[in-house]
Amino acid sequence: MSTTDVPDESEPGGSDDSGGPSRRDIIKGTIGGTLVAANAYLFNNIRQTSAQGDGTPGVRERFSNQLKLTVNGRERFVRVEDQERLAETLRSKLGLTGTKFGCDRAMCGACTVQIEGDPIYSCTYFTKDAVGKEVTTVEGLSEGGQLHPIQESFIEELGGQCAFCTPGMIMSAKSLLEENGDPTREEVKDALEGNLCRCGNYENEIESVLTAAERM
């Protein structure tokens, strides 16, 4: 993650036609060091505001690899490496740690998020490929403190034991129920087969999805 590097003044594409040096210095000074890795979401909010508020081009034009992502219905600007995976970006730069790393290589499903409504393993999905697409994570499910019916049913049916797999399970279930509002037990199992639950809590996970289906 080269987020730790302070942007080079002479970097190509860094033409500064809007904010002037003062804003640039503020950003540069603030994001120096590893602080950005931990609290990037705060600064991205600032950038987002500056990028959108007055209609001027934002920092995207000034930093290399600066991408605009749409996450949980909000535009987020983030600087990424070419090889950076979406789970890394979500967790370490956008502060969305509900998405988990369970295996780093598309074996367990703990990192499942939705891209354009489809469940994908974000541990093996390049962040740059998410540009222009709607990304939904478990943090994007509740609205105004009101939980999504799948979240409600996962609480009631004890859908999570250790619950490390739960966010990924919920995202797979959401994709299923958006396509098929009245799934059979077998269809639920098929939809969750890419999500490993080491606690072996599958019966409760299936019940949770079926219960949510009834309510949606």
Add this chain to the structure above:
Amino acid sequence: MSEHNYVGNDFEVPDGRAKVTGEAKYADDYQFDNLLHAKTVKSPYAHARARSIDTSAAEAMSGVEAVITHEDVPDAAIGEPVLAEEPLTFGYPVAAVAATDEYTAAAAVEAIEVDWEVLDHVVDPIETLKPGSPNARPEGNVPTGEAGGEGAEGQGGAEAAADTIKWENADFSGDFPEDPGDFTMEWNWGDVSEGFENAETIYEDTVKAQPQPTNPMEPRSTVAEWGTDGHVTIWGSSQSISLTHTGVAGMIEKPPTEVTFICNFAGGGFGSKGTAYPQMAVPAFLSREVNRPVKIRGTRREEFHWGNGRATYIARTRVGLDGDGNITAMEIDAVGDAGAYSADALSTLSSGFNSLTQCWQPETLRFRGIGVFTNTPKRWPQRGPGQNQAALAIAQVIDEAAKQAGLDPLDVCLQNSPENRGPAGAERLPMTSAYLGEAYELAAEAIDYEEKRARSGTREGSKVYGVGIASASHQSGYIGFDGLVVVHTDGTVEVRQGAGNLGTESFAAVARMVADTMGADWDDVEVSWGSSDKSSFTLGQFSSNTTFTEGLANVKAAETAVQYLKELAAQELGGTADAYNVENHEVVHGQSGESISFAEAAQAAVDAGGKYTAEEIPEQYQESLVPLTIAAASDAVGQGLVAFGKSTGEDLDGFVTSFAGAIAEVSVDLETGKVVVEEMANYNDSGTVIHPESFKAQVEGGAIQGIGYTLFEQYRHDQDTGIPVNTDLYKSKPPSIHDYVSGDLHVGAVGEPDPFGPFGAKGVGEPPYGAASGAVAAAIKDALGTSFSEFPVTPDKVLEKVRAGEVDS
């Protein structure tokens, strides 16, 4: 409905919302300013010594802030070192770096040059006993210390001692060596030769219960911050708070008072994260160099290399049955694998032996065992460590012995079930309660055993059906631990428990018991978990013991709180303390009906001070409480009613033993070799069920893991190189949602209360695993008419039997 307000009834668990919103913080989820990322330099050999380590290139790299090697950390005797000069397994670390990001850390690891001296290795447990074979450890090939004991299950570590024992005159050509040499453990009940003389049927078989990686979903990540004032804060993934707090403090050579341990959510552990583990100390020692928070983000590969797991258990089992099906004799010779680190093989053997006495009650027995070291990852307790290997290994033997005696295997199981206080263990001590026979009967009814037995051996296309029965047990309750209940002046009752939050919800069950004991309203009860600063000292959250152990200690604290509340009410309203009762979050006079609320009573406690607010520690607790428990109350002293509890020897008479009896029906496809568990019933003697939903989740989860053990999961090492060959989830392989039972998985409880358990409770988590595992093994054998000596029963093993003509046709 339960006779209690809360115990026995379902409820919304206190951590449920956080788990479904992504708010639940696991070790890798905490955000820090100024964070450094750690990675380790690992051995590429099964056994090698680092002659020298050149870190200069790494240290010169931009972004690298700290580099440490084995020279910078303490020695670890037979336990796992934090970093090793002589790594005894492939993938064990010798050095570590901390850098400003993971990529830089990875590049720095690549830049470190290690000059390796490659040493001889051995990865097969039996091989270690052959004359002339290499020793996995420099000290020897056999752990000889005391077993860690089932209570600690080696989580505290067995005594560190090792010796070299080779079986010089043994014949190694069979599944188990003939004429073996010395064993390091021997148990006897009566005279086993006499027992065999009284038998009409004698059957013997050797089974190897295989090693397996634990693979919790959350790899073991840790963040450590070593402050400039010397105080160390550690955010880790652990099943326990109290024992991990003290354990990691020891590992980094700090008094516990200078360490804070935080774990709000653990993403699974199944024993492997029972207490502190050396991976926790890597970022701590790096942080000591720079006084910045350092994170090591565990990877799945590392989980295989140093995440530890179930020990190999190779047993030659011989049983004798009389004409009624009584087991007159049981003889076992067993080899347990400790891996390279720890002496846990001894605990595996003693735990397995103990469970066999509990479940089978042989009239006579001789159990002999020897643990060995191999150059494979540390073997450590994993859900029923020893008990569940033993359950798997004996299931086919009982099935075949019954059949040779002309008896139904279920009758043999019932015939040998323990009496209620039946003896257990090497010393033949009583159990607190035992209802295994009832569990078998409930399982038989749930699965319609007669129907399944009638279908046994029948064919449907290429599939053949079979039915099997098995049991397992676990010692699941301990005394000598602390409880802490605080009643705040707003009336809130707070349970400060020290077990942690593994996902079993037993920490919440403990609070339910406190609420019932105190007549409290559940809405005004809070349970604190996750930080050592507020933890009463308790045993770790393993050994299926939290509900009993911590329940008992905190019910006793709740009883203390009730006594204080009554005394304070008497002071406020008059009369004697005995005249008052607690109900509906009030202290009520039994006759007049006059009452004060818990909030008013807590204020009265603050006004009175002394013992009521822990400004004075009552004499009975001064000696008995662990100082950490008193420290955990410190912020409440003088601020509310503070009540301690301590469970003692007076609270227990015998082994607290939980049981499971399971019956499985399988189909085996003779063309593809695929085994399908068609239906299973898994019934448990867990005492009173405190929380039905989580009881069900534990039994189902245990059953599913047990099925995985028999059918899929393994950990294989290449003999020539000692390198593990299946370090991916899809190779090792935990069951997926399509992999467990195709039909119904019936689970349930006997529900008989234990006379010593809090509210009659015992434990749940581990026995359903072993019972499931054994039942599937016995059912496959029943279907095919032939036993398997190695597990898991993968399709290739089935087809090998078919081709060899061993299968009944």
